[in-house]
Amino acid sequence: MSENxxxxxxxxxxxxxxxxxxxxxxxxxxxxxxxxxxxxxxFYSG
Amino acid sequence: MHPVDWSIVIVYLAYVIWxxxxxxxxxxxxxxxxxxxxxxxxxxxxxxxxxxxxSAITLIGTTGQAYEDGLRFIQFYFGLPLAMxxxxxxxxxxxxxxxxxxxxxxxxxxxxxxxxxxxxFFFLLSRGLGVGVIIAAPAVVLSIVLGWNELVTIFVxxxxxxxxxxxxxxxxxxxxxxxxxxxxxxxxxxCVFVIITNLPAGVSFSDAMNxxxxxxxxxxxxxxxxxxxxxxxxxGMIAALFLFLSYFGxxxxxxxxxxxARSVDEGRISLLMSAFLKIPMQFLFLLVGILVFVFYLFxxxxxxxxxxxxxxxxxxxxxxxxxxxxxxADAHQLRHLAALRFIDEQDTTERITARAGYIxxxxxxxxxxxxxxxxxxxxxxxxSFSDVNYVFPVFVIENMPRGLVGLIVAAILAAAMSSVAAxxxxxxxxxxxxxxxxxxxVNSSEKQMLRFxxxxxxxxxxxxxxxATFATNLGSLIEVVNTFGSFFxxxxxxxxxxxxxxxxxxxxxxxxxxxxxxxxxxxxxxTTDIAFLWFNVVGCLVTVAAGYLISIVR
Numbered sequence: 392m393s394e395n396x397x398x399x400x401x402x403x404x405x406x407x408x409x410x411x412x413x414x415x416x417x418x419x420x421x422x423x424x425x426x427x428x429x430x431x432x433x434f435y436s437g
Numbered sequence: 438m439h440p441v442d443w444s445i446v447i448v449y450l451a452y453v454i455w456x457x458x459x460x461x462x463x464x465x466x467x468x469x470x471x472x473x474x475x476x477x478x479x480x481x482x483x484x485x486x487x488x489x490x491x492s493a494i495t496l497i498g499t500t501g502q503a504y505e506d507g508l509r510f511i512q513f514y515f516g517l518p519l520a521m522x523x524x525x526x527x528x529x530x531x532x533x534x535x536x537x538x539x540x541x542x543x544x545x546x547x548x549x550x551x552x553x554x555x556x557x558f559f560f561l562l563s564r565g566l567g568v569g570v571i572i573a574a575p576a577v578v579l580s581i582v583l584g585w586n587e588l589v590t591i592f593v594x595x596x597x598x599x600x601x602x603x604x605x606x607x608x609x610x611x612x613x614x615x616x617x618x619x620x621x622x623x624x625x626x627x628c629v630f631v632i633i634t635n636l637p638a639g640v641s642f643s644d645a646m647n648x649x650x651x652x653x654x655x656x657x658x659x660x661x662x663x664x665x666x667x668x669x670x671x672x673g674m675i676a677a678l679f680l681f682l683s684y685f686g687x688x689x690x691x692x693x694x695x696x697x698a699r700s701v702d703e704g705r706i707s708l709l710m711s712a713f714l715k716i717p718m719q720f721l722f723l724l725v726g727i728l729v730f731v732f733y734l735f736x737x738x739x740x741x742x743x744x745x746x747x748x749x750x751x752x753x754x755x756x757x758x759x760x761x762x763x764x765x766a767d768a769h770q771l772r773h774l775a776a777l778r779f780i781d782e783q784d785t786t787e788r789i790t791a792r793a794g795y796i797x798x799x800x801x802x803x804x805x806x807x808x809x810x811x812x813x814x815x816x817x818x819x820x821s822f823s824d825v826n827y828v829f830p831v832f833v834i835e836n837m838p839r840g841l842v843g844l845i846v847a848a849i850l851a852a853a854m855s856s857v858a859a860x861x862x863x864x865x866x867x868x869x870x871x872x873x874x875x876x877x878x879v880n881s882s883e884k885q886m887l888r889f890x891x892x893x894x895x896x897x898x899x900x901x902x903x904x905a906t907f908a909t910n911l912g913s914l915i916e917v918v919n920t921f922g923s924f925f926x927x928x929x930x931x932x933x934x935x936x937x938x939x940x941x942x943x944x945x946x947x948x949x950x951x952x953x954x955x956x957x958x959x960x961x962x963x964t965t966d967i968a969f970l971w972f973n974v975v976g977c978l979v980t981v982a983a984g985y986l987i988s989i990v991r
Contacts, residue, residue: 408702414522417712421518424716425658432508432657435650 438583438834438842445843446850449620450597453854456616457601457609467886470606471538471866472697477608479703481615483710485859486694487718488614488621490684490711493575493853494826496621496722501825503726507654509668511723513970514716516678520685521712525705527937528686533701538870540692540933547936548944550875555948556929557871560689561864563922565897568860569904574826575853576905579846581745582830591905594850598857599898602865603891607697610858617851622718624848625725627841628833632728637735644780645731651779651792652799654727667968676970679977683930690863729832734776736836740765740809742827747809750816757816761809768805772798857901865894924962927973928954931980935988939981943988950984 438446464470477485502510528540537543541560545553572595580587601609633642649655659669666672685691685708698704740762741747751758775791775798782791814822833845869890874881881889931954935942957979958972967975 410525410705413709414525417518417522417709420713421515421716425515428508428511428657428716428720432650432655435646435655436653 438846439839441839442843442846445840446847449847449850450593453613453616453851454597454601457605457613460609460612461601461605464604464606464608465887466883467538467869467890469608470887470890471693471862471870473606473608473611475697476699477611477697479698479706480710481611482694482698482703482707483714484618485611485614485855486685486691486707486711487714488618488852488855489690489694489859490856491621491852492571492856493849494571496625496849496852497575497578497829498826499719499722500726500729500829501827503654503723504730504828505726505825507649507652508657508720508723508727509659511657511716511719512659512668512670512673513677514719515670515673516675517681517715518712519674520678520681521708523682524686525708528692528933529695529704529708530701531937532692532696533698533704538696539689539867540687541689541867541871544932544936544947545875548942548947552932552944552947552951553871554876555951556687556932557689557867559925559929560867563925564688564690564860564864565900566904567922568857568864568897568901570908571853571856571860572901573905573908575849578826578830579849581743582827582834583846588906591902594853594857595898595902595905598854599861599895599901602858602861603894603898606890607693607862610862611694611697613858614855617855620844620851621848622721624841624844625721628725628837628845629721629728631837631841632725632732636731640735640780645728648734648776648779648795649727649731651796652730654730664967664971667970672968672970676968676974679927679930679973680970683926683973683977687926687929687933688863689867690859693863693866694859726829729828732832732836734773737766737769739831740806741813742824742831743813743822744831746813746817746819746822746824750813753816754812757812761805761812765802765805765809768798768802772802775799861894861897861901864897865890868893868897923969923972924955924958924976927958927976927978928980929976930973931977931984934977934981935984939985939988941988942984943991945991946984946986946988949987950980950982953983954980 468474499510532540532543535543535546537546539557541553541557544556572591576587576590576594579585580590601613633645636642636645646655659666661669662671663669695704695707698707739747747758772795775795779788779791779795782788810822810824814820830849833842837845869886873889873893874886878885878889928951932947932951935947935950954976958976961967961972961975962969
């Protein structure tokens with residue numbers, strides 16, 4: 392194992408990033424994209 | 438191709454190889470060769486994850502699919518963001534903190550060496566054959582469309598990729614992936630721009646979408662719950678979720694990407710980058726196919742895009758071919774006029790009539806195209822014939838300006854090479870870590886492992902080229918390889934679910950559960966007509982259930 396990787400492993404791994412909010416934003420973004428796609432298709436297909 | 442386009446392709450190939458070789462200088466140990474010393478920034482890992490997933494056949498197949506079938510294919514990716522979140526919570530921290538080189542190494546820590554070896558063996562078998570298909574598919578298309586020699590195309594893609602992967606390891610793979618991804622996105626974005634700016638006078642982007650929508654090309658969501666239907670919202674949200682969990686969480690070619698990240702957090706962000714970008718990116722690819730459809734409303738398309746096959750059929754039945762060709766040209770002309778009338782008509786009532794006329798003309802046109810496809814199938818004795826993968830390359834060669842043709846061909850090569858490089862790198866890592874260091878030379882030194890890693894990259898690269906030469910002639914081999922992969926994926930996911938989420942699961946349960954899962958998928962595929970995506974659900978659930986029961990009983 393290289394020195395470089397040892398250094399990396401000692402970095403703080405988690406805790407400072409609000410993961411729950413990030414995961415929620417990914418899901419909300421996905422829902423928005425799907426709704427936009429659906430609206431787009433309905434608008435031009437109707 | 439024009440010399441300008443040739444120059445772009447040659448410059449691209451030379452640059453990729455030179456850059457890959459340049460990065461090989463700093464690689465002196467196994468952690469550097471297989472994991473880049475866990476030093477790659479999240480955005481590069483994220484682009485590499487996306488480049489690995491997108492092979493050339495995905496690129497040209499997706500655009501062709503949109504031309505033929507519209508936007509429905511996008512539903513396949515609806516489960517991807519949720520899969521990425523689940524993996525960020527489970528697989529990424531577990532793999533990273535276990536300090537493993539391969540996903541299967543983790544299974545030895547959790548279960549035993551037998552389970553590790555079996556899963557790694559299945560990975561080597563399915564991916565070793567699969568990488569041959571990844572090379573073969575674009576080589577066949579490019580050789581027919583551009584007149585390139587098929588063998589030369591296979592070896593140019595296969596050996597150039599092998600060269601920089603063998604010397605530079607994952608460092609070269611990742612950084613060339615980044616450049617290749619930029620080329621792919623730039624090429625396709627320019628393609629969209631050129632098509633839109635070259636729409637006929639009086640036809641706006643909105644008009645283009647209206648004619649595509651009226652032809653049913655913009656239908657994105659199918660709510661019907663039909664297990665035999667390949668792309669519905671349910672197969673995308675449920676069955677594809679299992680596929681993506683397996684692909685990104687258990688397939689070494691993807692696991693190795695995020696193991697190169699600087700930390701657990703950066704590994705997670707790299708996967709979430711895909712979660713954010715994948716659906717919009719696929720929309721871009723599909724939009725290209727839709728715009729190609731619109732383009733061919735106003736200029737004459739080929740009856741069949743694979744010229745080689747249609748010429749062969751025409752030589753056998755020239756009169757029938759001529760009749761079809763004439764009727765197809767008439768159908769196109771009628772559709773063309775109907776589309777123009779639909780676009781020009783402003784009066785609401787008349788517009789409804791014009792729309793109905795256009796839809797009927799498009800149906801008649803599609804009937805002629807189906808008839809022509811059936812003619813080629815029957816005359817050539819090839820029941821699986823389809824020209825979907827030829828639509829985009831033929832369109833580019835015949836209609837795009839000089840320079841952009843070269844860029845798109847470079848993008849197709851880039852898509853193939855980025856996937857092949859990641860696969861070769863993963864195959865070499867699994868061969869070295871799960872077999873050489875674990876079973877053959879347990880006390881091997883860093884130098885020996887590095888040498889074996891490079892040698893196995895070369896061997897897998899040559900093997901892939903050989904498989905590719907057979908795959909181009911044997912259509913069924915491609916199907917066999919893909920089917921074998923789908924047998925394995927869900928069951929492999931089941932083993933990792935047992936490892937992550939079932940504390941009572943034991944090694945015997947994992948080992949035999951995997952075998953039960955594979956057999957169950959085989960039975961499901963032989964006795965039912967369910968779409969292949971659902972095999973992942975079947976394999977995973979049976980493996981978890983069987984593995985749990987065996988763990989309790991033993």
